[in-house]
Amino acid sequence: MIPYIYIEQEIRDHPRVKSILLRHKRATVVECERYGEVFNPKAQNFRLQKQRPALILARKHKGLVQQAPPGYGVGGDSNYYFSHMLNCLYDCRYCFLQGMYRSANYVLFINYEDFLDAMDTLVIPGRQTWFFSGYDGDSLALEPVTGFAASMLPWFEQRPDAWLELRTKSTQIGSLLARKPLRNIVTAFSFTPEPVRKATEHRVPTVEKRALAMQQLATAGWPVALRIDPLIWHSDYEKHYSELFLQLFRHLPETMLHSVTTGPFRMPQPFFRNMERLYPEEPLFAAGLEARGKMVSYPLDREQEMIDFCVQELQKYVPGEKIYTNLPEKDG
Amino acid sequence: MILIVTAFDAEARPLIDHFRLRRQADHGFPVYAGDDVWLVVSGPGRINAAAATAHLHGRAGFPWDNTWINAGIAGHPELQQGEARIAHKITEKISGKSWYPALVTGSPWQTAPLMTVDQPDREYSHSGLVDMEASAFMETALRFSSSELVHVLKIVSDNRESPAMIPEASQLQAWIAPHVGALEDFCRSLEKLAMPLETPAGVTQQYETLTTAMHFTVSQQNRLQQLLQRWHALNPDMQIPARVSGKATAQTLLDALQERLDASPPL
Numbered sequence: 001m002i003p004y005i006y007i008e009q010e011i012r013d014h015p016r017v018k019s020i021l022l023r024h025k026r027a028t029v030v031e032c033e034r035y036g037e038v039f040n041p042k043a044q045n046f047r048l049q050k051q052r053p054a055l056i057l058a059r060k061h062k063g064l065v066q067q068a069p070p071g072y073g074v075g076g077d078s079n080y081y082f083s084h085m086l087n088c089l090y091d092c093r094y095c096f097l098q099g100m101y102r103s104a105n106y107v108l109f110i111n112y113e114d115f116l117d118a119m120d121t122l123v124i125p126g127r128q129t130w131f132f133s134g135y136d137g138d139s140l141a142l143e144p145v146t147g148f149a150a151s152m153l154p155w156f157e158q159r160p161d162a163w164l165e166l167r168t169k170s171t172q173i174g175s176l177l178a179r180k181p182l183r184n185i186v187t188a189f190s191f192t193p194e195p196v197r198k199a200t201e202h203r204v205p206t207v208e209k210r211a212l213a214m215q216q217l218a219t220a221g222w223p224v225a226l227r228i229d230p231l232i233w234h235s236d237y238e239k240h241y242s243e244l245f246l247q248l249f250r251h252l253p254e255t256m257l258h259s260v261t262t263g264p265f266r267m268p269q270p271f272f273r274n275m276e277r278l279y280p281e282e283p284l285f286a287a288g289l290e291a292r293g294k295m296v297s298y299p300l301d302r303e304q305e306m307i308d309f310c311v312q313e314l315q316k317y318v319p320g321e322k323i324y325t326n327l328p329e330k331d332g
Numbered sequence: 333m334i335l336i337v338t339a340f341d342a343e344a345r346p347l348i349d350h351f352r353l354r355r356q357a358d359h360g361f362p363v364y365a366g367d368d369v370w371l372v373v374s375g376p377g378r379i380n381a382a383a384a385t386a387h388l389h390g391r392a393g394f395p396w397d398n399t400w401i402n403a404g405i406a407g408h409p410e411l412q413q414g415e416a417r418i419a420h421k422i423t424e425k426i427s428g429k430s431w432y433p434a435l436v437t438g439s440p441w442q443t444a445p446l447m448t449v450d451q452p453d454r455e456y457s458h459s460g461l462v463d464m465e466a467s468a469f470m471e472t473a474l475r476f477s478s479s480e481l482v483h484v485l486k487i488v489s490d491n492r493e494s495p496a497m498i499p500e501a502s503q504l505q506a507w508i509a510p511h512v513g514a515l516e517d518f519c520r521s522l523e524k525l526a527m528p529l530e531t532p533a534g535v536t537q538q539y540e541t542l543t544t545a546m547h548f549t550v551s552q553q554n555r556l557q558q559l560l561q562r563w564h565a566l567n568p569d570m571q572i573p574a575r576v577s578g579k580a581t582a583q584t585l586l587d588a589l590q591e592r593l594d595a596s597p598p599l
Contacts, residue, residue: 004420004435028443030420030432038432043474045397048481048525052436103434199599234599281532286565287596 002145004054006030006038006105011059016110020057020145027055034058039086039103047278049104050091055145060084060109064118068132072326074186074225074259076130076163080122083136084109084148090138090169091202093284094230097136099271106142112151119155123162134167140187141170150175156184167227169204171213181221186258189214190227191248193240200232200284207244211251218256225258228314229326230265231306233288233298242313249317260318262310263326264303265289272296333398334519336371337385337473339465342501343404344373346509350516361387374465378424378448381465385472397529399522400482402469403515405489405504406446407496409456412488414507416514417444417461419484424467425449431470434480437521440514446484452496461486481522485515535560538571548582556582559589566596 005027011017012031021029032038035058068079086107087097098104109115123129133139143149149166153176156164163184176187192200194207205213218224226248234240267275269291276285289296297303307325314323334351338344344364347353353364353371361384364371370392374384381402389395411417420443422431435443445460447453448467456462466484473482487507490496499507538560542548548556563572571577572589579585 006432028420030445032421032430032432037430041431041474041479043477043479043482044434045478045480045529047528048436048478049434051525054434105434196599232599233597235597237597280561281528281565281568283565283598285598286562287593287598290594 002027002055003052004028004030006032006035006054006056008035008058009033011057011110014110016112016147017057019147020055020108020110023145024055032056035107039101039105039107042102044102045278046098046102046104046274050098053087054105056105056107057110058107059111060114064115065122065131068130072132073130074165074261074324075128077127078122078124079130079132080119081132081135082115082119084112084115084133085137085142085146088137089141090204092169092204093200093202093275093279093282094232094265094267096267096271098278099267099274106137108142108146112148116152116155119162123159125161127161128163129161130163130165132165132167134165134188138168138170139166140168140172140175143170143172143175147175150178153179153182153185157182160184165225169201169210171205171209173213173217176217176222177220181223183223186223186225187214187217188225188227188259188261190229191244192228192230192232193237193244195236195240196232196234199234207247211248214248215251218252223258224252224256226260227262228310229261229263231262231303231310232265232284233302233306237306238309241310245313245317254318254322257318257322259322259324260314261324261326262307262314264297264307266295266297269294269296333392333395334369334523335388335392335395335398335400335473336369337374337381337388337400337402337465337469338371339374339376339381339404340504341373342499342504343508344371345501345505346512347371347403347515350512356391358387358391363388363391365392377464378450378468382468382472385469389473389476395476397477397481397526399519399526400469400473400477401515401519402466402473402484403508404463404465404486405499405507406461406463406486407453407456407490408444408461408488409459409492411444411491413491413494414510415488416441416511417446417486417488418442419444419446419461419466419486421445421460422466422470422484423447427467429467431467431474432479433470433483435483436480437518437525440518441485441511444486446486454495456492456495461488481526483518483522485511485518487511531561532564532568534568534571535564542577542585546582546585552582552586555586559586559593562593563589566593566598 073079351369356363372388374380447458
C-alpha cells in the first residue's frame with residue numbers, strides 16, 4: 001500500500017492522476033509545487049525511506065529522452081533511454097539508484113505523451129532506433145499503478161522502426177498479454193543466480209517465477225531478452241551462473257529470445273560511497289571490489305574472467321550473434 | 333535519543349513529567365534531560381525556535397541522526413481544541429519555503445499541513461494548522477538529522493469558534509497530556525527505525541581495543557574504522573584473527589587486514 005501521494009499542483013487535474021488517486025483512496029494526498037521539493041532535499045535517508053516509500057506524481061519538462069552511453073545496445077542503429085519513473089519497487093543492494101538519489105520515494109512522470117513526442121523526433125525511417133526503458137526504475141513492476149507499458153504500445157505499433165526495451169525483474173506482464181504481440185517491443189528480464197537474488201535482491205520474485213513469466217510472454221509471441229547484468233562475484237559463481245542458464249533455457253527455447261546481454265558490476269565512486277554508508281553491514285560492498293579511475297568495480301582480471309565464463313556458458317544455448325557484452329566507457 | 337523542542341513551559345510540563353526529566357543548569361534556554369530524552373523550552377517565534385534547537389543539539393552532545401520532535405499548540409480553522417495532528421507539510425509564510433517530513437512509520441495521529449507565521453492569524457485563512465515555530469525548527473533540526481526522524485506534532489488550541497487567546501497553563505497541559513504516551517511510542521518507533529544507522533557495537537569495541545593497544549595516525553584510524561566495518565559485514569560474529577591483530581605496527585596490521593578482506597568472496 002502506498003501511504004502518501006505527493007502531487008505537483010499543476011497536474012492535480014490530469015486524468016492519469018485522477019485515475020491513480022481513485023485506486024489509492026486511503027493514501028494521504030499532499031500537494032507540492034515541484035517534485036524536487038520532496039525528492040531532492042539533502043536531509044533524507046534512502047534506507048529509511050525504502051521501508052515505506054511514498055509516490056510522487058510529477059510532470060517531466062525537459063531531457064525526456066537521452067542518448068544511451070556509447071557501447072550500449074543490442075544491435076540497433078541508434079540507442080536512447082528514458083525514465084518515466086525514478087526509483088523502484090525492489091530493493092537490490094547492488095543498485096546504483098540507492099547511491100544516486102537521496103529519496104527512495106517513487107517518482108512517476110505522468111506525461112507519457114510528451115515522452116512519445118520526444119521519441120517521434122528521433123525515429124528515422126529505415127533505421128532501427130531503440131528506446132531503453134527501466135534505467136531509473138523497473139519498467140513493469142508498478143504497471144498496475146502506472147499503466148505505462150499499456151500506454152506505449154499503440155504508438156510503437158504504428159512505428160515499426162522504433163523499438164522499445166522494457167527492462168524488468170517483475171512478473172507484471174498482464175498488460176502485454178492482454179493484447180496482440182508486437183515484434184518491436186522486447187521485454188528484457190534481468191537475472192542473477194538464485195543465491196545472489198536471495199542475498200541481494202530484496203522483494204524480487206524468485207528466478208523460477210520470473211522464468212515462467214518470461215516463458216508465458218514468449219509463448220504468446222512477444223519477443224523476450226535476457227539481461228545477465230550486473231555480474232556478481234561470489235563463492236561458486238561458476239556453478240551458480242551455469243545453473244541459472246540451465247534453468248532459464250529450460251523454460252525458453254533460443255528461437256524465442258531476442259538477445260542476451262551481460263555486463264560487470266561498475267559503480268561511480270560517489271554512488272558507491274553513499275551505498276557503503278547506507279548499508280555498512282552489507283557483505284557485497286565489503287570485499288572483492290576496487291577503485292579503478294572514477295569507478296568501483298571488480299579487478300579487471302576478475303571482471304574479464306566472469307564475462308568470459310558467462311559468455312562461454314551462454315553460447316551453449318544461444319548463438320554468439322545474439323550475445324552482447326555491455327562494457328561501460330573506459331574510465332579515467 | 334529523543335530531542336524535544338517546545339515553545340512554552342506549560343507545553344513542556346506534561347512531557348517533563350512523563351519522561352521524568354530534570355532541569356539542567358543551562359543559561360539561555362531552560363533545558364531538561366533524562367536517560368535518553370532531552371527537552372528545551374524555546375519561547376515563541378521562529379528565531380527562538382531555531383536558536384533553542386541548535387542549543388539543544390550542542391547540549392545533548394551534538395548527536396547525529398536522532399529523533400527530533402517539535403511539540404506544542406497550534407490554531408486550526410475547524411478542528412476541535414485538544415485534537416492532535418502530525419504535520420505532513422510545513423510551509424513558512426514569509427519565505428514560501430516548504431518542508432515535507434517523511435512519515436515512514438505508522439503515526440497514531442492523522443496528518444495535516446501546517447503554516448508557520450510570524451503574527452497570529454486571527455482570520456484562520458490557512459486551511460491547516462498554524463503555528464509560529466515549526467518551520468524554523470525543521471530548518472535547524474534537519475541539519476542534525478534526517479527527514480524521516482524529524483517531526484512536528486501540534487495540538488489544536490484555538491479555532492474559528494474559539495479564537496486565539498493566551499490559554500491558562502493548566503488548560504494547555506490538559507490538552508497536551510493525553511497525547512504524551514502516544515508521542516513516546518511514536519518516538520520509540522522512530523528510534524527503532526534509525527537503529528541500523530548506528531555503528532555496530534562489535535566494530536566500536538574492536539576499534540577501541542586496537543587503538544588503545546597501538547598508535548594509529550588520524551588517517552590510519554579512519555582506514556581502521558573502514559576496514560573493521562568491512563570485516564564485520566563479512567564476519568559479523570568474529571573478531572579479526574590474532575595473526576592480523578597481533579601485528580607489530582599499525583601499518584602492517586592495516587595491510588594484513590586489507591589483504592584478508594580483498595581475498596574473501598563477498599557472498
